[in-house]
Amino acid sequence: MKILVCISNVPDTTSKINFTDGDTKFDTNGVQFVINPNDEFGLTRAMWFKEKQGTTVHIATVGEASVEPTMRKALAIGADEAIRVNAAPTDGFFVAEQLANIIKDGGYDLVIAGRESIDYNGGMVPGILATLLGMNFVNTCISLEVEGTTATAIREIDGGKETVQTSLPLVIGGQKGLVQESDLKIPNMRGIMMARKKTLTVVEPIEATVATKDAKFDKPMAKGAVKLVNSADELVDLLHNEAKVI
Amino acid sequence: MSVLVYTESENGKLKKSAYEVASYAKAVADQLGSSVTAISFNTENNDQLGTYGVSKVLNVTDDKLATFNALAYANSIAQAAKSENTQVIVVSSSTNSKFLAPILAAKLKAGYVPNVVAAPESTSPFSVKRTAFSNKGFAHTEITTDIKIVGVSNNAFGIMENQTTATVESYNADLSDADFAVKSIEIDKVAGQVTIADADIVVSGGRGLKGPENWGMIEELAEILGAATACSKPVSDMGWRPHGEHVGQTGKPVASNLYIAIGISGAIQHLAGVSASKTKVVINSDPEAPFFKAADYGIVGDAFEVVPQLIEKLKQFKAQNA
Numbered sequence: 256m257k258i259l260v261c262i263s264n265v266p267d268t269t270s271k272i273n274f275t276d277g278d279t280k281f282d283t284n285g286v287q288f289v290i291n292p293n294d295e296f297g298l299t300r301a302m303w304f305k306e307k308q309g310t311t312v313h314i315a316t317v318g319e320a321s322v323e324p325t326m327r328k329a330l331a332i333g334a335d336e337a338i339r340v341n342a343a344p345t346d347g348f349f350v351a352e353q354l355a356n357i358i359k360d361g362g363y364d365l366v367i368a369g370r371e372s373i374d375y376n377g378g379m380v381p382g383i384l385a386t387l388l389g390m391n392f393v394n395t396c397i398s399l400e401v402e403g404t405t406a407t408a409i410r411e412i413d414g415g416k417e418t419v420q421t422s423l424p425l426v427i428g429g430q431k432g433l434v435q436e437s438d439l440k441i442p443n444m445r446g447i448m449m450a451r452k453k454t455l456t457v458v459e460p461i462e463a464t465v466a467t468k469d470a471k472f473d474k475p476m477a478k479g480a481v482k483l484v485n486s487a488d489e490l491v492d493l494l495h496n497e498a499k500v501i
Numbered sequence: 502m503s504v505l506v507y508t509e510s511e512n513g514k515l516k517k518s519a520y521e522v523a524s525y526a527k528a529v530a531d532q533l534g535s536s537v538t539a540i541s542f543n544t545e546n547n548d549q550l551g552t553y554g555v556s557k558v559l560n561v562t563d564d565k566l567a568t569f570n571a572l573a574y575a576n577s578i579a580q581a582a583k584s585e586n587t588q589v590i591v592v593s594s595s596t597n598s599k600f601l602a603p604i605l606a607a608k609l610k611a612g613y614v615p616n617v618v619a620a621p622e623s624t625s626p627f628s629v630k631r632t633a634f635s636n637k638g639f640a641h642t643e644i645t646t647d648i649k650i651v652g653v654s655n656n657a658f659g660i661m662e663n664q665t666t667a668t669v670e671s672y673n674a675d676l677s678d679a680d681f682a683v684k685s686i687e688i689d690k691v692a693g694q695v696t697i698a699d700a701d702i703v704v705s706g707g708r709g710l711k712g713p714e715n716w717g718m719i720e721e722l723a724e725i726l727g728a729a730t731a732c733s734k735p736v737s738d739m740g741w742r743p744h745g746e747h748v749g750q751t752g753k754p755v756a757s758n759l760y761i762a763i764g765i766s767g768a769i770q771h772l773a774g775v776s777a778s779k780t781k782v783v784i785n786s787d788p789e790a791p792f793f794k795a796a797d798y799g800i801v802g803d804a805f806e807v808v809p810q811l812i813e814k815l816k817q818f819k820a821q822n823a
């Protein structure tokens with residue numbers, strides 16, 4: 256089996272979000288970038304397949320050269336090879352078409368992406384690319400087993416979960432649950448040294464659809480101060496008469 | 502020309518979110534000078550949609566589609582979009598809608614924007630306001646494709662009445678075996694339970710509750726309010742509560758009318774995921790807890806004293822307002 260893990264390079268979850276250039280761009284100044292948390296679960300699951308079932312694991316990112324440190328981190332965790340599509344990833348459809356293009360001829364049986372990239376929260380790249388390639392697709396995936404060409408997955412649904420069965424080739428939109436939090440791999444020294452020597456291929460983008468454009472950004476309005484109350488009585492009264500939510 | 506809205510149902514009845522997305526679709530149709538067609542699957546009370554501005558409903562009645570199947574549903578909606586000459590498709594933010602929307606986008610070569618919080622800011626260019634960076638920002642996003650797909654954030658637009666008469670037609674798309682290549686084996690869901698996605702009110706507990714044995718009062722409070730229960734990440738990591746209850750940036754998003762956080766400090770990742778809720782209440786023994794800065798109402802106090810009092814007061818309130 257050959258696996259591709261799609262890695263989105265995102266601001267660390269503690270980042271303060273600011274915009275620049277007349278609020279038309281995300282301000283990356285002072286922002287620490289990390290592997291998208293959903294992709295970290297997917298990558299760790301891919302490493303499990305590598306250890307238990309002898310699979311090859313590649314990673315791919317659509318991004319400019321500045322994403323390479325995040326990609327090297329994924330290699331240090333244990334991925335075998337990396338592919339970077341050299342383009343600014345400003346739109347989910349565009350990213351999906353770029354990834355589909357490298358998957359098409361790559362002989363991948365399983366593509367592990369995340370349910371959502373925590374920066375722009377599009378939640379669309381895995382679904383679009385699966386559909387473009389005619390591969391099976393399971394979203395919000397919290398468990399995945401593969402035997403031969405049969406895949407059994409559990410997906411989170413509103414209020415519960417659903418077990419589904421399908422066949423390879425398959426794309427999943429993964430999330431927490433794919434592996435235990437405590438099993439997430441942190442790169443060690445040896446991994447980091449080895450990652451430096453692993454192949455990171457840079458490919459140029461193809462002509463692709465751009466379906467959306469973020470013209471302008473803004474931040475939520477500052478919140479008024481909290482109203483501190485002293486009793487449950489007072490709270491019930493405010494929720495009923497002022498907030499009108501009960 | 503039409504606006505097509507996917508109206509979801511459960512056990513044959515429209516979900517509340519169906520009325521919200523229908524209301525949204527009507528607002529878009531008014532801006533474009535067109536009308537709203539809804540597509541439902543195996544739904545009995547489609548005529549209700551007329552109240553929210555839907556003039557035509559395509560009801561898919563197919564036993565094979567009794568259980569949600571993303572590809573088969575998306576294919577049905579895509580075919581309906583073509584036959585209805587649709588310009589804009591409106592979907593909700595449910596897990597199922599977020600599953601099928603990207604498939605639909607690829608099939609129709611349509612730009613899809615999720616997490617939209619208001620009616621389009623303009624229709625030419627077609628521009629919508631959506632949340633980004635897990636509610637830490639908003640983007641004003643233009644969709645440049647011929648067909649546009651808008652995912653409406655829960656509770657952001659609201660339900661608006663717009664009396665019309667809906668004609669209901671039965672509709673069946675051409676589906677093949679390939680559309681059912683992902684098969685549902687088992688659904689594990691507690692019947693009748695309010696889900697975090699659909700709840701008007703969410704009651705959430707954190708590490709301050711000390712242990713899973715103390716969740717009785719959280720469940721009781723939720724029951725009185727008709728609320729869903731949720732928790733912070735460490736609470737689900739430690740196995741005190743199921744993973745499905747974990748809310749926040751890396752868990753489920755919450756966009757309820759009322760969010761009550763009990764014994765939760767208000768870490769940035771937690772707040773990011775719940776800040777779309779309209780009214781936030783925090784109960785915490787530490788007045789310095791960061792959640793107080795993000796909340797509308799707060800009680801500084803011991804949850805083990807405050808929550809039982811709140812339950813009592815709410816019981817009295819219910820009795821008076823019943």
Ligand SMILES: Cc1cc2nc3c(=O)[nH]c(=O)nc-3n(C[C@H](O)[C@H](O)[C@H](O)COP(=O)(O)OP(=O)(O)OC[C@H]3O[C@@H](n4cnc5c(N)ncnc54)[C@H](O)[C@@H]3O)c2cc1C
Binds near residue numbers: 260293343346350
């Ligand atoms: C400087 C900069 C500016 C950007 N500006 C914008 C912008 O204005 N608007 C915007 O929408 N996006 C922007 N992006 C890109 C964003 O990070 C995403 O790569 C892309 O937009 C897809 O986002 P999404 O939210 O739709 O992804 P989702 O569909 O939510 O992502 C789901 C999964 O798809 C995979 N995936 C997503 N993106 C990539 C990728 N680039 N490479 C490999 N796999 C990926 C991951 O597995 C991820 O978990 C920018 C990126 C950079 C570096």
Ligand SMILES: Cc1cc2nc3c(=O)[nH]c(=O)nc-3n(C[C@H](O)[C@H](O)[C@H](O)COP(=O)(O)OP(=O)(O)OC[C@H]3O[C@@H](n4cnc5c(N)ncnc54)[C@H](O)[C@@H]3O)c2cc1C
Binds near residue numbers: 268706710752771
């Ligand atoms: C990459 C990443 C992603 C993350 N994603 C999420 C996420 O999606 N969701 C999430 O929740 N967290 C997330 N976290 C974790 C987050 O940083 C916090 O650690 C977590 O939210 C803290 O949970 P808590 O508030 O329950 O616990 P604590 O921070 O320990 O807070 C407990 C609170 O209870 C109060 N308390 C104690 N006793 C009482 C009492 N008797 N009565 C009332 N109050 C009491 C304390 O004053 C304290 O404020 C993430 C972290 C990382 C690094």
